[in-house]
Amino acid sequence: METFKLITKDINTAARLGELHTQRGMIETPCFMPVGTQGTVKSILPSQLSDSGARIILANAYHLFLRPGLEVIKKAGGLHNFISWPGPILTDSGGYQFFSLALLRKITDEGVRFQSHVDGMRHFLRPEDVVDIQMTLGSDIMMPLDECVAYPVSHRQAQNAVKRTVQWARRSRERFIHCSATADNGLPAGQLFAIVQGAGYKELRAECAAALKEIGFDGYAMGGVSVGEPKEVMYEVMGLTSSLLPEDKPRYLMGVGLPEDILEGIASGVDMFDCVIPTRYGRNGSAFTSLGKIVIRNAAYTSDFRPLDPACGCYTCRNFSRAYLRHLFNTGEMLGMHLLSLHNIHFYLDMMRRARQAISLGGFNGFRAEFMGKYRRGGR
């Protein structure tokens, strides 16, 4: 079955409009996937996510494996049941966690040996195990274990990471096919994507993309991006990598990013994005508005009774003033974090909705220029 359908291509950029079909529903692309690492998009209700236009969310196999553990999720009837999100879920493998929690891990060709950041228990996970975990979760889109490297990194190290990432992707694919054939839960199996690594080295990115394409996956992700490199490098890498990927498969830029980064990604032909920024910024008091980012704790908002973003129709903007939101943050009230996260999620999803509309009308560049023109003026 075809899982991705390309609907339109933009005229002046590489942007594309598509449909991503999963066992739990169709997702229009380009799309943004809110991040719910531990089985919750922090502080946001599932109903609020769907009301905001979220069609697919992220969860993290590594985190859920450690806590609450697979037995609990199995008994709960799978991750979707457990967290009460009936829509599609993409699970990240944990490759990034082995990168960001580097103190605790040792990577070999066989797999990753690591100590749990939760209780210090020692574990060893092979790529096959990570596929099994995601199968048990009932993931709709699975990511294989990969090796993400920091920036800057030597060519040699980046090359080793690419070799390992490709090998692991191959092994994940074999395991995935085996599991799908013997699945006993009655559900159609999910999909398996692959992850392109290669740091800032163009030939490594090309080599990695070619090798993964050769194996064949349901979609292709770009990883190892936004790990400390300058923005120009990131844009260059994602532009190049995107152009090397098959046109008839979804392209996923992992972990990116700020609104301007996402628009750049769309122009490069990326179909899927995820990022913790809307929720993390929301919890830490920053809000995105059509006129740029604002830090709600700033004294400038003490008596500012306008909504966060006058151009926004979200619950937060329809009901609360900047002055009140500032008050909530200054008093440490949890409602502040919730309302800002909710707004930021809405802002991101609305931006995606408008981007898709612009592509369908053949004018992504115009939309982007207009959006960024306002956005760069600053939220105050």
Place this chain on the structure above:
RNA sequence: GGGGUCGUAGUGUAGUCUGGUUUAACACGUCGCCCUGUCACGGCGAAGAUCGCGAGUUCAAAUCUCGUCGACCCCG
């Protein structure tokens, strides 16, 4: 009237006995910046006090002495 305790940034305290290593420390608050496949309602930074006031001792006083003002407590 007698005795006592205490006055240090916006707030609460440390330092005072044993004067110098204090350009006075800490917490909260205030102000600002940061956050990109989330371990973390998190991280970083800045401003803010002539140590109640005055005199004295001393090379040197938030620190010792005296006076004074203020707050509180106890006894009559």
